[in-house]
Amino acid sequence: MTILIPAYEPDIRLLALIEKLQAVCNFKIVVVDDGSGHAYSGIFKTVQDYGCTVLTHTTNQGKGRALKTGFRYIQETGESDGVVCADSDGQHLPQDILKISQEINAFKGHIILGCRRFTGNVPMRSRFGNTITRMVYSFSTGKSIYDTQTGLRGFSSDMLDWLCSVSGERFEYEMNILLEADKEDFSFREVDIDTVYHHNHSSHFRTIIDSAKVYLPILKFSASSLLSGVLDIALLLLIQSIYPNLLLAVVGARVCSSVFNYTLNRVFVFSKGNRTGFQSSLKKYFTLVLIIMALNYGLLYMINLQFGVPLFYAKLLTETILFLFSYLIQKRLVFKDRRGSSGPVMFKGPEYFKPTF
Template sequence: MTILIPSYEPDERLLGLIHQLKAVSDSTILVVDDGSGDAYSEIFDSAREAGCTVLTHRHNLGKGRALKTGFAYLQQKGATEGVVCADSDGQHLPKDIMRIAHAVNEHHDHVVLGSRHFTGKVPMRSRFGNSATRMVYSYATGTPIQDTQTGLRGYSVDMLDWLCRIPGERFEYEMNMLLEAKAAGYSLIEVPIDTVYLDENKSSHFRPLADSARVYFPFIKFCASSGFSAILDFVLLLLIQWVSANLFISVAGARLCSSIFNYTMNRSFVFAKGKEVAIGKSLPRYFALVIVIALLNYGLMHLLHERLGIPLIGSKLLTEASLFLFSYWSQRKFVY
C-alpha cells in the first residue's frame, strides 16, 4: 500500500504524521511538494531522510494536479497495490489512514472515503461548506454521502489510469472524482473517521470563494445552460400563447424549441467529459426526458394556472423551479 500526501507549504505536522505512520505501518509514503518553495525545503528534506519519496512541482499547481502527479508516478513504477491519499496538516489520524488502507484491500473497485460526521466543535466554514456540497452532490447524482470534502480517500491500483484522466487541477478535482465514479464503474463506500480540526482549520489552503466556485462548476454550468433555455422557453411561451390562446400548444411549442437549444448546450458544454457525448446515445434519452418533463410541466401549470388561478407568469416560475433539480439529476444519471 502507498500513502500519498499532497503538500503545500507544510509545517512540522507533516513530519509528525510521517513518523507516526512509520511507527504503525511499513507502507510506502509518497509526498508531493506542490511548489512550496525554498522556504520549505528543509521539511521536505527531512521527509526524504525519514524514508519518503518526495516529488516536487516547481510552481504551485493545485491539489488535483499534485494528486495526479502522484498517481502517474505510481503507474510508471508499476505499482501493484492500492493507494491512500491523506492531507499533510495533521487532521487525518494514522489509525484512520490505516482503516482506509484496510478497506481498500477489502473492497476492490470502490472509492473508499474517510467520512467525518462533524460532531463537536467544527469551524463554521467547514460545516457549511460540506453541507452545501453534500446537498449539491445528492441532487446531482441521486446518491447521498456524508462527507463530500474529505481528503482521506483510498483506491485500488486498477483505478490509477482513471484517476489521472479526471479533469480538475485544484480542489474541484475531488468533487469531479465523486461525480464521475459511477459512470466509470466504481462504487463509493464510506468508512467513519474522527473529525479533527486544528487551530480552527487555519492550515487549510482552501479558498472559500474561488475554490467553491471550482467545486460547484459542473452545477454552475448547468444553471447557466438552463437559465438561457428558460428565458427562451419563457419568451416563446408568451408569444405562442398570445397567437394561439391554447396553453397546450404554447407549452409544447416553447419547450420543443428551448429543448433543442438546451440539448446542444448540455451535450457540448455542461456534461461533456473532454469530448462531446455521442448523439446516437444521448439524443433519444434526452428527448424522452423532455417528453416526461414537458408532461410534468403542463400538468403543474394546468394545476397552478387554470385550477388554482395563479397568473401565467407566476405559474411558469413555480413550475420551472420545481422541475430544475429533477432535470439536472436525470440528465447526469440517464442521458450523459
Template sequence: MTVLIPAYEPDHRLLELIANLQRVDSKMHIVVVDDGSGEGYRDLFNIAGAAGCTVLIHPTNQGKGLALKTGFRHLIEIGSTEGVVCADSDGQHLPSDIMRIIAAVDENPNELVLGCRYFTGKVPFRSRFGNSATRMVYTLTTGRRIQDTQTGLRGFSASMLNWLCQIPGERFEYEMNMLLAAQEEGIRMYEVPIDTIYLEQNKSSHFRPVADSVKVYAPIVKFCSSSLLSALLDFALLFLLQLATGSLLVSVAGARVGSSVVNYSMNRRFVFNKKQKPSVLSSAPKYFALVVLILMFNYGFMYLYNESFGLPLIVAKLLTEGTLFVFSFWTQRQFVFRAERLPRSHSSRVSKHAS
C-alpha cells in the same frame, strides 16, 4: 501500502503525521508531494526526506489535483503493486484512521474507499456548509448519496492508478470529479467513518472560496448557464416571431423549438461533456421527449401549487421552475446524455465499524 500526502506550505503537523505513521509501521512507504511551497519550506521537506519519505517537488503551485496525480504517476513508474491511501498534511487525519483506510483497501480492492466525517461537535461554518453543498450537488448529479464528498482521506488499489491519472481536474475540483467518474464507471464506494478534526478553525486550508467553488460546482454552474442562455434566446425569439408573424401560437412554438435545439446542442457538447458522448440519434429523441414531459409537468405543478394549494402565481411559478430544474438536470445526466458503458455495480457501502 503507500501513504501519499500532497502538501502546500505545510507546518510542523506534516512531520508529526509522518512520525506517527512510522511509529505504527516503520516500513510504511510515504510519498510527499511538495506542491510549489517555495524555498521557505525547503528545510521541512528535507527533514521529511531524511526520515525516509520520498519527496516529489513541483517548482510552482499547481493544485491538489495535480499533486495527487504526480504521486500516482510516481507509483506507476516504480511499478508499485500495492494500494495507496491519500491523506492531508494539516493534521486532520489521524494515523489510526489512515490505518483503517489501509485495511479497508486490502479488504475491498475493487472499491474506492472514502474516510467519511460525520461533522459532529464544533465544525467551522464554511466546512459544514461546503460539505453540505457539495453533497447536495453530488446527489443531484448522480442520484446517490455520499456522507462526505470533500474528504481528503481516500484509498485505492494499485489497479486504479491509471484511471486516477485520467480524471480531469487540477485543484480541489479533482476530488469531486473523481466521485463523479467513479459513478459513471460503475466503481463502488466503500465509506469508513472517521473522526472529524478541525484545527484552528481550519485556517490551514488552501481552498479558495470563489475560484475553487466554481470548479467544484461546475456541473451545476454549466447547466444553469445553458438554461439561462436558452431562456434568453426563447424570450428574444418569441418577440421576433411575434413581430414577423403576428401569431402568438407560432411565436411560442417557434421560440420553444429554437431554444430547445440550442439548449440540446450546448448540453451535449459542453454541459454533459463526456469522453464517450451518446450519439445524436440516441440522445435527441430522449431530450425532446423530456421537453414535452417538462411542458406537461409545468402545467401540472402550476395547477397544483396555484389552484390546489392556493399559492400566489409568482410563488407557484418559482416552485415549479425549481422543481423542474432539479428534475431536468438529473434526467439529462442520468438518461439523456449518459455515456454507454458495461453494466457494473455502482452503489456505495458504509463500514459498520464505529468511528
C-alpha cells in the same frame, strides 16, 4: 498499500504524521512537494531521511496536479493494493488512514471516503461550506455524500489511470472525482473518521477563487437547465398572450427551449469525455423532451386549471418538480460518457523530479 500526501509549505505536523504512521504500519509513503520552495527543503529532507519517497514540483501547480503526479508515480512502481490520500496538516489521524486502507481491500471498485461528522469545535466556515456543497452535489447528481470535501480518500490500484485523466489542477480536482466517478461505475463508501481541526493559518484554499473552481462543474451543469427554463417561461407567457391556448403555449415553448438546452448541454456541459453520437443523443434527448412535455402539461393543467394557481406560479412549481428529473436522465442516459477504461495517460513534459534513491 501506498499512502500519498500532497504538501505545500508544510510544517512539523507532516513529520509528526509520518512518524505516527510508521509506528503502526509498514506502508509505503509518497509525499509530493508542490513547489514549496527552498525554505521548506529541510522538512522534505527529513521526510526522505524517514525513508519516504519525495516527488518535487519546481513550481506550485495545485493540489489536483500534485495528486496526479503521485498517482502516476505510484502506478509506475507497480502498486497492486491501493492508495490512501491524506492531507499534510495533521487533520487525518493514523488510525483513520489505516481504516481507509482496510476498506480498500474489502470493497473493490469503491471509492472510500473518510467522512467527518463535523462535531465539536469546527469552524463555521468549514461546517457551512461542506453543507452547501453537499446539498448542491446531491441536487445535481441524485447521490448523497455527507462529506464531499474530505481529503482522506482511498482508491484501488485499477483506478489510477482514470484518476490521472480527471480534469482539475487545484482543489476542484477532488470534486471532479466525485462528479466523474459514476461514469466509470465506481461506487462510494463512506467511513466515519474523527473530525480534527487546528487553528490553521497555513491553509492554501483560496476562498473565492478555489470555491468557484470547486462549484464550477456543478454550477455549469445546473446553469444550462436554468437558462432554458427562463427561456421556456418567457416563451410560454408570450405565446399564451398572443394565442390563449395552453397546449399550444406549452408545446411551442418547450420545443424552442429544448433545442436551446440540447445545444448547450452537448457543446458546453457534457463536452468533456462525451462520445455519445449526435444522432443517438439527439434521439434520447427529444424522447425525454416528449416525456417531460407530457408531464409538464399534466402538472400545469392540474395546478393551474384544477387548483386555480396563476399560470406564472404554476409554471415555476412545475419546473421545480421536473428540474431534478431532467438533470438525472440527461446525465445518466442521454449524454452518458461511454469512455470505459481510459487507458494509459500521457503527460506533457517532466513535471517532477523522481527520487534518486
